[in-house]
Amino acid sequence: MMINSEFQADADKLEKFVSLYCRSHHKDREKESFDFLYQRVPVRIEGGSELCAECSKLLKYAIIMRVLCPLDPKPRCRKCPQNCFRSEHWKSLEEVMKYSGPRSIFLK
Ligand SMILES: [Zn+2]
Numbered sequence: 001m002m003i004n005s006e007f008q009a010d011a012d013k014l015e016k017f018v019s020l021y022c023r024s025h026h027k028d029r030e031k032e033s034f035d036f037l038y039q040r041v042p043v044r045i046e047g048g049s050e051l052c053a054e055c056s057k058l059l060k061y062a063i064i065m066r067v068l069c070p071l072d073p074k075p076r077c078r079k080c081p082q083n084c085f086r087s088e089h090w091k092s093l094e095e096v097m098k099y100s101g102p103r104s105i106f107l108k
Contacts, residue, residue: 004041011036011043011063017100018059019049024099026052036060041067058096061089 015034022031034048034056043063051059 002042003044007041007043007067010066011045014059014062014066015045015048018055018062018096019051020100021096022049022051022055026055029053032056034059036063038064038067043067054092055096058089058092062093 019034022029029052031050031052034045034051036043036045036048036059038044045063
């Protein structure tokens with residue numbers, strides 16, 4: 001399987017940000033190791049960080065949105081005409097990014 005290294009690097013970054021956030025904000029929640037495979041690109045995270053169900057869902061969404069972004073180079077999401085982040089997920093992700101990665105790929 002050919003892993004797309006650019007997407008993979010971003011997916012790994014996102015995984016770090018979300019896990020940092022989850023570790024400090026969701027201490028009391030039950031967690032599971034994050035496992036993810038997106039066949040179409042492909043991008044893979046195996047044996048990832050421990051995440052609660054909510055963060056795990058958010059991370060999957062974020063990775064898929066990153067991978068599916070049709071614009072190259074990828075613009076800042078805030079200025080993007082696609083509006084894929086105009087959703088509840090985007091709000092949660094914004095929280096995560098503010099906390100863990102102010103200069104991440106979504107909020108440069
Ligand atoms: Zn969490």
